[in-house]
Amino acid sequence: MIPLRPNIAAMKGYVPGYQPPDIASWIKLNTNENPYPPSPEVVKAILEELGPDGAGLRIYPSASSQKLREVAGELYGFDPSWIIMANGSDEVLNNLIRAFAAEGEEVGYVNPSYSYYGTLAEVQGAVVRTFGLTDDFRIAGFPERYEGKIFFLTTPNAPLGPSFPLDYIDELARRCAGMLVLDETYAEFAESSALELVRKHENVVVTRTLSKSYSLAGMRLGLAIARPEVIAALDKIRDHYNLDRLAQAACIAALKDQAYFADCCRRICETREWFTHELRGIGYNVIPSQGNFVFAAPPDRHGKRVYEGLYARKILVRLLSDPLLAHGLRISIGTRGEMERTLAAITEIG
Ligand SMILES: *Cc1c(COP(=O)(O)O)cnc(C)c1O
Numbered sequence: 001m002i003p004l005r006p007n008i009a010a011m012k013g014y015v016p017g018y019q020p021p022d023i024a025s026w027i028k029l030n031t032n033e034n035p036y037p038p039s040p041e042v043v044k045a046i047l048e049e050l051g052p053d054g055a056g057l058r059i060y061p062s063a064s065s066q067k068l069r070e071v072a073g074e075l076y077g078f079d080p081s082w083i084i085m086a087n088g089s090d091e092v093l094n095n096l097i098r099a100f101a102a103e104g105e106e107v108g109y110v111n112p113s114y115s116y117y118g119t120l121a122e123v124q125g126a127v128v129r130t131f132g133l134t135d136d137f138r139i140a141g142f143p144e145r146y147e148g149k150i151f152f153l154t155t156p157n158a159p160l161g162p163s164f165p166l167d168y169i170d171e172l173a174r175r176c177a178g179m180l181v182l183d184e185t186y187a188e189f190a191e192s193s194a195l196e197l198v199r200k201h202e203n204v205v206v207t208r209t210l211s212k213s214y215s216l217a218g219m220r221l222g223l224a225i226a227r228p229e230v231i232a233a234l235d236k237i238r239d240h241y242n243l244d245r246l247a248q249a250a251c252i253a254a255l256k257d258q259a260y261f262a263d264c265c266r267r268i269c270e271t272r273e274w275f276t277h278e279l280r281g282i283g284y285n286v287i288p289s290q291g292n293f294v295f296a297a298p299p300d301r302h303g304k305r306v307y308e309g310l311y312a313r314k315i316l317v318r319l320l321s322d323p324l325l326a327h328g329l330r331i332s333i334g335t336r337g338e339m340e341r342t343l344a345a346i347t348e349i350g
Pocket residue numbers: 032087088089090091114154158183185208209210211217220221222
């Protein structure tokens with residue numbers, strides 16, 4: 001027997017969405033990736049960083065990713081001291097738990113949302129507590145004073161789609177004795193963001209990612225925005241070279257090409273609205289979404305049946321393991337063409 005920590009031995013580990021090896025033969029709508037390529041400026045910047053013979057890779061990258069903090073700071077309207085860059089927002093979620101929740105202390109989040117928070121908390125040996133949602137999309141049974149060390153709120157919520165209203169998030173920030181982390185992975189597809197609450201409450205952190213809205217899931221780029229004291233703590237914890245040179249070059253180029261970014265987001269939101277309308281037309285229940293995905297349930301509320309029908313037609317969507325969500329599917333928004341083919345397949349499956 002190897003001397004594993006008991007919490008590691010006991011945990012199951014996170015199961016990410018399936019990445020098929022023969023990816024080109026699928027319509028892949030299961031992990032909320034962006035169907036469009038990243039900005040052409042990103043490709044140019046990566047090639048330039050690499051250099052003709054790859055010599056750019058010989059030297060360590062900037063440890064602080066300072067230039068990226070400046071570009072992101074300008075974009076979001078914050079001093080760079082309020083920003084930390086991460087190797088995917090998953091990295092900063094992990095470091096937030098390491099900074100604020102010791103072994104045996106509580107970490108909370110909404111179920112359903114992103115179950116990876118729970119996995120990260122289990123690694124830390126923290127206690128996980130989840131809260132359900134009410135019919136009017138509020139957190140069920142959230143205490144007047146929540147004493148957990150961190151509460152993660154995914155807004156817009158994934159896998160369901162709606163955002164929480166700003167005044168409600170503001171109230172949650174006041175009710176949290178610990179940190180309130182707003183996971184705004186999908187904010188760029190939404191009508192509103194809670195970013196301004198970072199200035200108002202010292203316990204609020206907002207996380208963003210370039211994985212979805214900037215088409216850079218494969219580069220691993222995320223960030224957090226919070227008070228400088230929080231950022232300084234996270235800087236002590238992270239791997240010192242957490243972003244490689246190519247990722248840093250890609251990030252700067254992507255954030256600077258706002259015109260390309262805005263056009264991709266607009267197209268995805270238009271397709272989302274069209275697809276929602278069409279699915280409803282064939283009797284599906286579709287929750288209004290502020291993300292680049294929809295949660296949709298067929299009339300017979302048998303998600304697995306439709307999942308399997310789509311799978312047989314090489315269309316991959318997400319069937320979530322939570323029994324609460326077995327009645328539906330989370331379907332990422334692809335190109336208009338991909339969604340037309342998906343709709344035709346769903347209609348055929350019946
Ligand atoms: C995709 C996703 C993440 C992870 O983003 P990365 O930046 O790719 O690590 C975090 N939170 C939610 C809710 C997500 O859907």
